[in-house]
Amino acid sequence: xRARGLLWAFCxxxxxxxxxxxxxxxxxxxxxxxxxxxxPDGYSTRWYANFFGDPAWMSAxxxxxxxxxxxxVVATVLGTAAALGLTRAKIRGLALxxxxxxxxxxxxGVVLAIGTYAVFLKLQLVGTLAGFVMAHTxxxxxxxxxxxxxxxxxxxxxxxxxxxxxxxxxxxxxRSVTLPLVAPGVASGALFAFVTSFDEVVVSLFxxxxxxxxLPVKMYASVTRETDPTIAAAATxxxxxxxxxxxxxxxxxxxxxxxx
Amino acid sequence: xxxxxxxxxxxxxxxxxALGVFFLYPLLSMLVSAFTDPEPGLGNFAWFFGEQAxxxxxxxxxxxxxxxxxxALALSYPYAYAMTIAGPRAKAVLTLLVLVPFWTSLMVRxxxxxxxxxxxxxxNKALGAxxxxxxxxIRTQTGVVIGMVQLLMPFMVLPLYAVMSGIDRRLxxxxxxxxxxxxxxxxxxxxxxxxxxxxxxxxxxxxSALGFYVTPALLGSPTDALISQQIFTQVNGLLxxxxxxxxxxVLLGLTLAMIALLAVTLRRTGRKVTG
Amino acid sequence: xxxxxxxTGLTKTYADFVAVDDVSLAIEPGEFMTLLGPxxxxxTTTLNIIAGFVRQTSGELTVDGASIGATPPHKRDMGxxxxxxxxxxxxxxxxxxxxxxxxxKVPKARRxxxxxxxxxxxxxxxxxxxxxxxxxxxxxxxxxVARAIVYNPRVLLMDEPxxxxxxxxxxxxxxxxxxxxxxxxxxxxxxxxxxxxxLVLSDRIAVFNKGRIEQVGPAAELYERPRTLFxxxxxxxxxxxxxPVDGQGLGACARLLRVPGSxxxxxxxxxxxxERLAVRKQGHEAESGWNALPATVTxxxxxxxxxxxxxxxxxxxxALAREQAGGLSEARVGDEVTLTWRVADSVLLPDExxxxxxxx
Numbered sequence: 028x029r030a031r032g033l034l035w036a037f038c039x040x041x042x043x044x045x046x047x048x049x050x051x052x053x054x055x056x057x058x059x060x061x062x063x064x065x066x067p068d069g070y071s072t073r074w075y076a077n078f079f080g081d082p083a084w085m086s087a088x089x090x091x092x093x094x095x096x097x098x099x100v101v102a103t104v105l106g107t108a109a110a111l112g113l114t115r116a117k118i119r120g121l122a123l124x125x126x127x128x129x130x131x132x133x134x135x136g137v138v139l140a141i142g143t144y145a146v147f148l149k150l151q152l153v154g155t156l157a158g159f160v161m162a163h164t165x166x167x168x169x170x171x172x173x174x175x176x177x178x179x180x181x182x183x184x185x186x187x188x189x190x191x192x193x194x195x196x197x198x199x200x201x202r203s204v205t206l207p208l209v210a211p212g213v214a215s216g217a218l219f220a221f222v223t224s225f226d227e228v229v230v231s232l233f234x235x236x237x238x239x240x241x242l243p244v245k246m247y248a249s250v251t252r253e254t255d256p257t258i259a260a261a262a263t264x265x266x267x268x269x270x271x272x273x274x275x276x277x278x279x280x281x282x283x284x285x286x287x
Numbered sequence: 288x289x290x291x292x293x294x295x296x297x298x299x300x301x302x303x304x305a306l307g308v309f310f311l312y313p314l315l316s317m318l319v320s321a322f323t324d325p326e327p328g329l330g331n332f333a334w335f336f337g338e339q340a341x342x343x344x345x346x347x348x349x350x351x352x353x354x355x356x357x358x359a360l361a362l363s364y365p366y367a368y369a370m371t372i373a374g375p376r377a378k379a380v381l382t383l384l385v386l387v388p389f390w391t392s393l394m395v396r397x398x399x400x401x402x403x404x405x406x407x408x409x410x411n412k413a414l415g416a417x418x419x420x421x422x423x424x425i426r427t428q429t430g431v432v433i434g435m436v437q438l439l440m441p442f443m444v445l446p447l448y449a450v451m452s453g454i455d456r457r458l459x460x461x462x463x464x465x466x467x468x469x470x471x472x473x474x475x476x477x478x479x480x481x482x483x484x485x486x487x488x489x490x491x492x493x494x495s496a497l498g499f500y501v502t503p504a505l506l507g508s509p510t511d512a513l514i515s516q517q518i519f520t521q522v523n524g525l526l527x528x529x530x531x532x533x534x535x536x537v538l539l540g541l542t543l544a545m546i547a548l549l550a551v552t553l554r555r556t557g558r559k560v561t562g
Numbered sequence: 563x564x565x566x567x568x569x570t571g572l573t574k575t576y577a578d579f580v581a582v583d584d585v586s587l588a589i590e591p592g593e594f595m596t597l598l599g600p601x602x603x604x605x606t607t608t609l610n611i612i613a614g615f616v617r618q619t620s621g622e623l624t625v626d627g628a629s630i631g632a633t634p635p636h637k638r639d640m641g642x643x644x645x646x647x648x649x650x651x652x653x654x655x656x657x658x659x660x661x662x663x664x665x666x667k668v669p670k671a672r673r674x675x676x677x678x679x680x681x682x683x684x685x686x687x688x689x690x691x692x693x694x695x696x697x698x699x700x701x702x703x704x705x706x707v708a709r710a711i712v713y714n715p716r717v718l719l720m721d722e723p724x725x726x727x728x729x730x731x732x733x734x735x736x737x738x739x740x741x742x743x744x745x746x747x748x749x750x751x752x753x754x755x756x757x758x759x760x761l762v763l764s765d766r767i768a769v770f771n772k773g774r775i776e777q778v779g780p781a782a783e784l785y786e787r788p789r790t791l792f793x794x795x796x797x798x799x800x801x802x803x804x805x806p807v808d809g810q811g812l813g814a815c816a817r818l819l820r821v822p823g824s825x826x827x828x829x830x831x832x833x834x835x836x837e838r839l840a841v842r843k844q845g846h847e848a849e850s851g852w853n854a855l856p857a858t859v860t861x862x863x864x865x866x867x868x869x870x871x872x873x874x875x876x877x878x879x880x881a882l883a884r885e886q887a888g889g890l891s892e893a894r895v896g897d898e899v900t901l902t903w904r905v906a907d908s909v910l911l912p913d914e915x916x917x918x919x920x921x922x
């Protein structure tokens with residue numbers, strides 16, 4: 028019983044340690060002094076005013092959201108299609124195809140970043156929206172393919188045959204039977220895709236230009252140069268955004284699952 | 288079976304093309320530049336393996352990854368174990384605590400660690416309050432390890448938990464009924480069965496740590512750079528594409544070697560556990 | 563030398579629930595004692611208290627006269643066969659069986675001998691190098707038994723060891739367990755909810771209900787002379803006639819039935835086993851020392867060596883008769899018949915209406 032007590036005390040410490048970094052950023056963003064001293068002495072919202080008033084931060088935020096949304100669409104469509112193919116095709120080299128789809132997860136970010144940089148210089152994609160979208164899409168693909176493949180494997184193919192026997196075309200059967208049933212997998216894939224893009228730093232550091240930066244890139248540059256609490260305000264915005272997204276998605280998926 | 292072969296295979300194509308252009312092509316061009324820039328040959332590799340400083344970087348990268356993995360394992364094992372014995376509510380809380388860093392941006396967390404690890408930061412103040420310190424944490428390897436362990440811990444806890452929750456805890460009762468002291472029973476019966484989770488978690492954390500860039504760049508000292516930082520400097524700062532490429536090839540090779548190593552050990556222990 | 567076990571006033575309470583309620587039981591050296599009862603009756607908790615996995619709230623537990631209530635499980639020197647065997651998946655069969663010997667620091671050569679002997683005892687062929695997963699359920703069960711007996715523990719505990727197997731295998735392994743018990747002479751404590759298993763295996767059976775022991779005794783005694791209606795209904799089949807009891811008999815189905823013995827001014831239940839009921843032609847008069855009741859045959863189950871007749875009594879309650887092949891009556895479904903039985907073959911018990919609730 029004493030061992031149990033020790034274990035719980037230990038877990039509490041670890042728990043605090045896991046969430047503390049995310050939590051100190053929030054109060055810090057409300058400091059009234061131009062320093063990153065924690066805990067702050069007084070509170071104000073001046074750094075949010077700064078954040079929303081600064082065209083550089085605002086454009087970085089805009090770029091990030093825009094890129095992440097586009098990546099979500101592109102990666103989810105490509106990834107879902109690929110997952111369908113991977114679970115249903117009977118061709119040679121399927122295992123190889125599946126393996127290569129997941130490869131971006133294990134290649135170190137810097138390695139991919141310098142290669143991408145070289146290619147983008149050639150293709151003149153550095154500092155372009157399309158460049159960001161494609162580079163992030165490749166990184167996000169595995170995170171879509173894994174959950175969608177998992178839900179497709181749990182899906183009973185006979186339901187499609189049943190729909191066909193009831194007069195549905197292949198596409199109608201897919202849209203009206205398969206897709207709704209694997210929707211939780213697709214939704215979590217889309218969520219992963221958004222967050223992957225929204226968080227990406229390393230590749231973005233290479234393919235950015237002074238005119239087109241994402242929010243994490245702007246933050247990275249600010250942390251190395253300034254000690255301005257505007258960064259904390261930016262970080263808080265990121266936390267709020269991803270947390271909201273995750274909560275909404277969780278709620279959505281939970282409700283769908285319960286509805287079944 | 289109907290024509291369920293050609294059609295589905297085509298669905299893979301768009302993703303494969305995207306991967307080809309934006310993943311494979313970049314890696315190949317890095318590989319090519321490693322062997323051709325500024326002139327064809329093995330010059331870049333000779334430079335990399337010839338310079339003492341580079342070997343130090345490599346050694347430092349390995350030792351950092353090693354410590355990160357070890358500390359993460361030491362902290363995650365009891366944590367994951369607690370998750371398996373917790374009641375439903377406690378388990379939900381513990382899971383949430385692991386997932387919070389998962390969902391919090393890497394950049395945000397690294398920034399938080401920059402603040403926490405300052406010489407006058409929260410950690411040093413807390414240590415000072417109990418009469419210890421101050422320690423220099425930021426711009427040291429210790430600081431890098433602390434930050435990286437926290438960032439990578441979910442990747443250790445989750446595979447551990449997945450394996451541990453499949454272990455039948457009644458086996459511990461069986462072992463004690465057969466005369467084993469509870470501690471011995473745990474070491475002889477529980478731990479061996481959790482090894483697949485341990486190796487999977489360690490591999491993920493180790494290879495992630497090998498290639499980590501942002502955290503060592505912001506928490507570590509520029510003079511104690513890791514290999515990913517050196518790659519960055521070579522390409523972005525010095526425009527030495529070939530040298531950067533060669534280092535990238537080395538890093539990628541090491542990563543793949545680690546994965547192969549794990550695949551072999553997993554297959555061996557897997558055979559033992561699953562029969 | 564087999565051990566005796568003595569439970570005295572053993573009680574285990576959880577927050578709002580009494581799992582074991584004042585259980586006392588003396589188990590003789592070398593005895594095969596079965597704890598029988600429905601799920602939640604406290605039999606498994608009692609076994610876990612003996613094994614040391616559960617600490618009793620109060621009461622005493624002694625083995626060979628020495629109190630072991632505070633001894634941790636790994637020092638109790640008892641063998642246990644778990645419900646799902648609890649074989650270590652990462653060890654071979656031989657390693658599993660050698661495990662308790664290793665804990666006792668038995669030298670390696672001796673270990674191999676003992677493992678081989680234990681495998682011999684349970685008739686487990688050449689499976690030593692296999693992993694548990696590669697074995698069938700019946701084989702795993704033998705490994706579990708071998709592992710629990712290899713170090714010659716003073717007591718062998720078994721928690722529904724056959725529960726996970728199919729019927730045919732179960733029947734066969736019951737005989738194996740009986741043989742092993744005879745061979746080893748160790749004290750066995752066996753938990754089951756299966757009455758047939760208990761009847762086949764046990765020297766004595768302790769019937770559990772709601773955390774208490776209802777009755778302890780040899781199988782024949784429990785079957786022929788149950789002391790409570792719960793025991794009568796849990797062990798074997800029977801026809802139960804309920805009604806008020808006075809000095810002359812028990813009133814049921816608008817008749818006064820003669821009863822063996824008497825109970826004080828309460829409602830009684832007269833229990834008759836199916837093989838004691840004779841099916842006669844309608845209007846058959848009861849001989850002296852016999853009871854008779856009219857009934858309707860509602861069903862017939864042919865079992866080869868015997869046949870079971872389901873009947874309905876005048877008050878609507880069911881009755882059950884069993885006839886041996888060779889002594890079959892001519893009754894068919896739908897026939898009106900007379901049921902007769904010898905008063906001495908029936909048992910009069912106090913009526914506990916809640917016995918029904920537990921069983922259905």
